[in-house]
Amino acid sequence: xxxxxxxxxxxxxxxxxxxxxxxxxxxxxxxxxxxxxxxxxxxxxxxxxxxxxxxxxxxxxxxxxxxxxxxxxxxxxxxxxxxxxxxxxxxxxxxxxxxxxxxxxxxxxxxxxxxxxxxxxxxxxxxxxxxxxxxxxxxxxxxxxxxxxxxxxxxxxxxxxxxxxxxxxxxxxxxxxxxxxxxxxxxxxxxxxxxxxxxxxxxxxxxxxxxxxxxxxxxxxxxxxxxxxxxxxxxxxxxxxxxxxxxxxxxxxxxxxxxxxxxxxxxxxxxxxxxxxxxxxxxxxxxxxxxxxxxxxxxxxx
Numbered sequence: 001x002x003x004x005x006x007x008x009x010x011x012x013x014x015x016x017x018x019x020x021x022x023x024x025x026x027x028x029x030x031x032x033x034x035x036x037x038x039x040x041x042x043x044x045x046x047x048x049x050x051x052x053x054x055x056x057x058x059x060x061x062x063x064x065x066x067x068x069x070x071x072x073x074x075x076x077x078x079x080x081x082x083x084x085x086x087x088x089x090x091x092x093x094x095x096x097x098x099x100x101x102x103x104x105x106x107x108x109x110x111x112x113x114x115x116x117x118x119x120x121x122x123x124x125x126x127x128x129x130x131x132x133x134x135x136x137x138x139x140x141x142x143x144x145x146x147x148x149x150x151x152x153x154x155x156x157x158x159x160x161x162x163x164x165x166x167x168x169x170x171x172x173x174x175x176x177x178x179x180x181x182x183x184x185x186x187x188x189x190x191x192x193x194x195x196x197x198x199x200x201x202x203x204x205x206x207x208x209x210x211x212x213x214x215x216x217x218x219x220x221x222x223x224x225x226x227x228x229x230x231x232x233x234x235x236x237x238x239x240x241x242x243x244x245x246x247x248x249x250x251x252x253x254x255x256x257x258x259x260x261x262x263x264x265x266x267x268x269x270x271x272x273x274x275x276x277x278x279x280x281x282x283x284x285x286x287x288x289x290x291x292x293x294x295x296x297x298x299x300x301x302x
Contacts, residue, residue: 012036013157014069018062018085019076019102020047022132027075027101027161028056030136034160041065066092071154075101075128079108083115094120097150099158101126101142105180106173113146113172122150125172127179130162138163145174191267195258202261228289237286244291245284248275 012035017028020042028051031038040048041059048058059065066072066089074082082102086093098121100112109125116123129141140162144151151158151167159165168174193214200210231237251272258265274294283290 013071013154014039015157016041016059016065016069016072018042018065018072018074019081020044020051021076023101023128023135024075025051026132026135027073029054030160030162032056033136036157036160037069039065039068062086063089063092066096069096071097071099071157073099073101078102079104079112082112090115090119090121097122097124097147097154099124099126099144099150099154101128103127103179104176106176109145109173109176110171122147123172124150124154125175126158127175128161129179129182135161140164141166143168143175143178145169146172188267195263195267198263199254199258199261202263228287231287231289232292237283237290242287243284244275244279244286244288247288248272248279251275 014037015031016039017024017031018041020028020040024040024042025047028038028040032051032054037057038051038055039057039059040051041062041064042048045058045060048056052058057068059068062085072093074085076082076085079100079102082100086098093116098116100109100123113123113125124144124146126145127143128135129143130137130139134140141164142158142162143166144155144158145168148167148170155165155167168178196214197207197210201207251268255265255268255272258268274291275288278284278286278291278294281293283293
């Protein structure tokens with residue numbers, strides 16, 4: 001809990017945004033749309049031009065930007081860039097709330113929190129889970145973790161960035177844990193999707209013709225995730241709804257067809273390998289979620 005008193009809890013809290021890449025510009029624009037006086041800074045000043053035209057104030061230096069608002073949001077390439085930007089103004093940030101929306105690891109989030117605490121800064125770590133066009137929309141999702149006091153004070157202001165803004169607790173690394181876990185799922189799914197286009201396309205199926213059928217797969221994922229989560233939380237893999245032996249056979253058929261058409265199978269080879277090892281470990285009659293044990297063992301060896 002911080003020892004200072006936050007001000008500007010009304011709906012038009014002044015905000016500073018540091019970093020004006022594509023996402024930083026989207027964040028600043030969302031604050032402006034919500035009516036917040038917004039100061040912006042970027043190492044390359046020209047990136048602020050459009051935002052200034054919409055009412056933002058351009059700061060010439062980081063120190064000037066930080067002084068302009070009680071709430072400072074930073075979104076840059078990685079935490080090394082965050083430190084490079086903020087280290088020189090640590091003293092000026094004291095007494096303010098810093099929200100770091102830069103994507104990186106949980107370990108670096110916790111290290112940044114320790115740095116912030118050493119400078120008397122209330123720190124929130126956050127993860128933006130949507131592309132830039134969805135920032136500021138009701139279905140935009142931004143995850144937050146860290147200072148409860150900061151979140152309770154500025155949660156309404158941060159809602160300008162997305163209508164879904166869950167607070168994940170006081171562990172500053174929690175948002176990054178969710179972020180990287182979800183991105184791992186996302187990128188694996190994207191690789192699978194591209195492979196699906198490649199396999200269908202090898203038989204002359206136009207991508208636009210094939211794409212609507214992916215909705216069937218996407219539509220079953222929420223129920224599958226809920227069922228897997230229930231299995232994991234109770235510590236058992238029932239296999240009532242699926243069977244790993246059957247699923248491994250299905251993966252094998254995809255691999256056979258892909259190889260026959262000269263397609264790359266690296267991603268599916270990895271999936272088949274982990275399924276086969278899980279079956280060999282005695283979980284062939286369990287559901288697909290049982291491969292988590294093999295994943296955990298692989299992690300332990302790394």
